Amino acid sequence: MDDLLDQYDLVLQAFWLTIQLSVLSGLCSLVFGTLLAALRVGPISVLRAAGTTYVALVRNTPLLLVFVFVFIAAPNLGWFVGTPFLVKGVIAMSVYTSAFVCEAVRSGVNAVSVGQAEAARAIGLTFTQTMGSVVLPQAFRAVVPPLASVLIAMTKNTSIAAVFGLMELTGRMRYFTNNSADDTVIFLVFAAFYIVLVELISAGAIGLERRWRAAR
Amino acid sequence: MSTVLFDTPGPRTRARHRLYALLSGVGLLALLGWFVWYLDEQGELEYELWEPFVTPAYVQVLWEGLLDTLAMAVLAILLAVVFGAVFGVGKLSEHAAVRWPSWLIVEFFRAVPLLLLIIFLFLGPAGLSSYWSVVAGLTLYNGSVLAEIVRAGILAVPKGQVEAAYALGMRKTQVMVTIQLPQAVKIMIPAIISQCVVALKDTSLGYYVLAPGLTTVGRQIWTEFGNQFQTAVVLSATYIVVNLLLTLLATWAQRRLVGERRPIVHPVDPGMGHGGPGLS
Numbered sequence: 234m235d236d237l238l239d240q241y242d243l244v245l246q247a248f249w250l251t252i253q254l255s256v257l258s259g260l261c262s263l264v265f266g267t268l269l270a271a272l273r274v275g276p277i278s279v280l281r282a283a284g285t286t287y288v289a290l291v292r293n294t295p296l297l298l299v300f301v302f303v304f305i306a307a308p309n310l311g312w313f314v315g316t317p318f319l320v321k322g323v324i325a326m327s328v329y330t331s332a333f334v335c336e337a338v339r340s341g342v343n344a345v346s347v348g349q350a351e352a353a354r355a356i357g358l359t360f361t362q363t364m365g366s367v368v369l370p371q372a373f374r375a376v377v378p379p380l381a382s383v384l385i386a387m388t389k390n391t392s393i394a395a396v397f398g399l400m401e402l403t404g405r406m407r408y409f410t411n412n413s414a415d416d417t418v419i420f421l422v423f424a425a426f427y428i429v430l431v432e433l434i435s436a437g438a439i440g441l442e443r444r445w446r447a448a449r
Numbered sequence: 450m451s452t453v454l455f456d457t458p459g460p461r462t463r464a465r466h467r468l469y470a471l472l473s474g475v476g477l478l479a480l481l482g483w484f485v486w487y488l489d490e491q492g493e494l495e496y497e498l499w500e501p502f503v504t505p506a507y508v509q510v511l512w513e514g515l516l517d518t519l520a521m522a523v524l525a526i527l528l529a530v531v532f533g534a535v536f537g538v539g540k541l542s543e544h545a546a547v548r549w550p551s552w553l554i555v556e557f558f559r560a561v562p563l564l565l566l567i568i569f570l571f572l573g574p575a576g577l578s579s580y581w582s583v584v585a586g587l588t589l590y591n592g593s594v595l596a597e598i599v600r601a602g603i604l605a606v607p608k609g610q611v612e613a614a615y616a617l618g619m620r621k622t623q624v625m626v627t628i629q630l631p632q633a634v635k636i637m638i639p640a641i642i643s644q645c646v647v648a649l650k651d652t653s654l655g656y657y658v659l660a661p662g663l664t665t666v667g668r669q670i671w672t673e674f675g676n677q678f679q680t681a682v683v684l685s686a687t688y689i690v691v692n693l694l695l696t697l698l699a700t701w702a703q704r705r706l707v708g709e710r711r712p713i714v715h716p717v718d719p720g721m722g723h724g725g726p727g728l729s
Contacts, residue, residue, distance in 0.1 A: 274454055276466050279474040293646070293692035294685045295653035297664060302685075305671075306678040310491050342453065350453040360455075368453050392562035396657045403565045407572070416573040424561045431560045 236409055237422060247405035248426050253319060254391040254401060255430065258326035259384055265327060266334025273339050284335065291332035296393050300325045304397045322394040326387065333383045341376030342368075374445045381438030388430050402426050498676040502683050507670065514666030515687060521580070521662060522649040525587035529648070530641065532592025537599025538625065551596070558593040564654050566590065571658045579660035583652060591648050598640045602633035635706050642699035646692045653688070663687060 237244060272284035291299070303325040307313045313321055345368050353363040395404035406423040410416050458466065488494050501507040539551030558566070563586055569575070570582035577585060606629050614624045656664035663684055671680040 274452065276455060276458060276462075277469045277473060278466075279470040279477065283473075283477055289693070290685075290689060293650075293689040293696075295650040295664075295688055297653040297656055298681055298685050298688065301664075301667075301677070301681045306681045309678050310488070310493065345453045347453055354456060364454075389560075389562040392564040393654070395564065396654075403562060403568065406565060407568055410568065410572045412572065414574065416569070420565070420569040420573060423565060424557070427562055427565070428557075428560045 236411075236415070237419060243400075243408075244405060244422075247400055247402045250319070250399065250401040251388075251391055251426070251430070254322055254326065254394060254399070255384075255388045257319075257323045258330060258387060258391070261323060261327035262330035262334045262383075262387065266331035267338055269331055269335035270338035270342070273335060274342055288332045288335055291329060292336075294329075296325070296329045296390055297396065299329045300393055300397050303328075318394075318397070318399050322391070322397070322399055326391060326394075329390070330383065330387045333386070334380065337379035337383050338372075338376055340379060341372045341374075344375035345371045370445075374442070377438055377441050377445070381434055385431050385434050388434065389427060392427075493678055498674065498679045501670055501674055501676070502679070510666055510670075511663070511683070511687075514661065514663045515691075517661040518649065518652045518655075518663045519691075521584055521587070521652045521655070521660070522645060525584050525591060525648050525652075526641070526645050528584070528588040529590075529592035529595050529644070532588055533595025533599050534630075535596075536592065537596040537603070538630075540596065540600050541603060543621075555593045555596045558589045559597075561590075563587070563590045563651055564657065567654055567658060579655065579658040582658055583655045583660045583662075586654075587648050587651055590651070591644055594647075595641065595644060598637055598644070599633065602637040602640075603629050605636055606632045638706055639699045639703040642695060642702055646695050646699075649692060649695070650688065 269284050269287065272280045273288070275281060300322075303313060303321050313324075349371065350363055350368055353367040358367065391401060392403035394401055395407060398404070400408070402423050406419060409419050485494075492498075502511070536551045536555050539547050540555065542548045542551070566589060567582050567586040570577045570585050571579060575582075575585075603625075610628055610632065611624055614628045619627070652660075652662050653664045655662045656668065659665055667680045667684045671677045674680075
């Protein structure tokens, strides 16, 4: 415990790195995942198949292997040689997480019943109006809970970056763990940081849900 | 085909979509072709680099790694089912003294990263071997997720069943054991198989503590041959095939046990956990 207090700056740096990894990967995955979802619900068969293949392949590969590709295999191909570790970590996390974001967004779009759009078209709304005031608002509401689950899992998954030399929270815990009675305390302290992040995302999602709740 | 996003396309739109499909197909094929060409250019398609994966001795080692991985995942899931049943029922208990600790344990292990847990079990006071720290970590994490599935499964049993059982004069434990749990298990089996996919993928974390399994074997192979890319491709392909088989099994079980109607307990997204506290 004294170690932790003496070197609290290292702990805070690790926390900051975890936050950076989570926020950057979260943003990239949201953008890329939404694009993928657009491919998967779009009218063009080839792009639909491509999106489906990407999701099937990535979802069934362990994240650790995605990291192996980015950190260990890619340099053999001459890629990412001088890239900073944080960027490589964000790339690996985003490649993996966007497949799950895609599925969450797609399920949100599918949750809106066809009748809603048909009714909107029947009363003469244009495409933009149909999307903007009928379909998307309902899809956003349906997408919040699964998306929050994905982001929470992603935040916990950033721990895998520790295996590849990023000194984020998990890597730091490994550094402080020293076979003493303190180890349990150290574990609980580092676990608490993750719990704070998870609770923040969870609270945000519940807030959004409450705010967007509509009478049905 | 009419969706919420666009109306049923007419002949001209369909023709346009065919054109786009053709163009994007050509573009994707070109990209793929360029990638293969690039790999060849970099010498990544050389036979020596792929040789270990057709050499019987190394295939044998990989096969044993796969068996280790599967054994760890299966063992962890079996233990997790027990853990999940105990704490899932515990969360529904009428006694606050049982309910609260169950809630705390389940929420804690769901919110903590698995790798953090494995490192703690491996290096911390528990001092487990690499094999058991992975199995125990997987058990605690997946058990907590399954506890939620068990709870949802029990709650999904129609209320009339429970009321009828009480009306017959059964007691609380009898109702749980003879009425609620058997029906809940039937609803839960597809979700449990989906959770196997999660556990199987997470066994790859054994890499960090050098537990036996595919990723550790892979590391040995690429240290010996310097074929990191090829090994990663083979390992991913193995995981993908096994996971797709498991997914097929889950779908089959879903149809067989739950019927065509929509699943009451939604299968957990492989690898992405089941949300955190407060979300279900």
